[in-house]
Amino acid sequence: MKLNTYLDATYLKTPQDSGLTEDETKQQIIQLVNDAIEDEYKLVMIRSNYVALAKEMLTKAKAKVLVGTVIDFPDGNGGLEVKLNEAQMAIDFGADDLDFVVDYQAFIKGDVEKVTNEVFQATKLALEHNKVVKWIIEVAALTNKQIVQLTSLIKRIIVSNFKEKDYERVFVKSSTGFYKTLNGEPNGATIESIVLMLENANPLPVKAAGGVRTTDEAIQMIKLGVKRIGTSSQKAIMYGENLNSSY
Secondary structure (H helix, E strand, C coil), X not given: CCHHHHEEEEECCCHHHHCCCHHHHHHHHHHHHHHHHHHCCCEEEECHHHHHHHHHHHHHHCCCCEEEEEECCCCCCCCHHHHHXXXXXXXXXXXXXXXXXXXXXXXXXXXXXXXXXXXXXXXXXXXXXXXXXXXXXXXXXXXXXXXXHHHHHHHHHHHHHCCHHHHHHEEEECCCCCCCCCCCCCCCCCHHHHHHHHHHHCCXXXXXXXXXXXXXXXXXXXXXXXXXXXXXXXXXXXXXXXXCCCC
């Protein structure tokens, strides 16, 4: 099993999140990209303002590593115009994968029409530019029933409006890694949530993000059926190192 081919190696903290300077944050991105080149990860997942830098580094190295970024992150409630504008900017920067945050708060409140329109319009834009789309549903904010319902909704939107050849390019993704939970509850992928997603997303692929930090956890997720793993613990997963990571 080539674990590296499943890994979306991730660094999404802003300087405000991490307490680092702008230059220190840039150095984190450069190190991430260099690690991705060395270990041949599937993708680096970074903020959009670093996409051009990463693409330049990868092109120079003749690496096959892809570049992804997040859209309407981390809350997903910016509205359709924000999603489309951020997506177009990321496309212009050269991003390969666009990971949108679903407006899960609108979904929880019952505004299915809003969610449906955003998922359709944003997916349409991305697929028209031959990008991979991932819809982050934020499982830690949802009940099991809501995980099933929201995953199923995304599947219905894609299957009803797009061609079968596009299905493999639209993922349902578990988490942002930024959601604040109470009492130390997991804020990312769990076995329970991923199983529910897999059961209800098919034929769309699933990405497990947040909380996958060890080799064994990654292998377990892959054996369940996920096609991508979002993690900032890529070194630990690859080499069994004990590294501290929050994603």
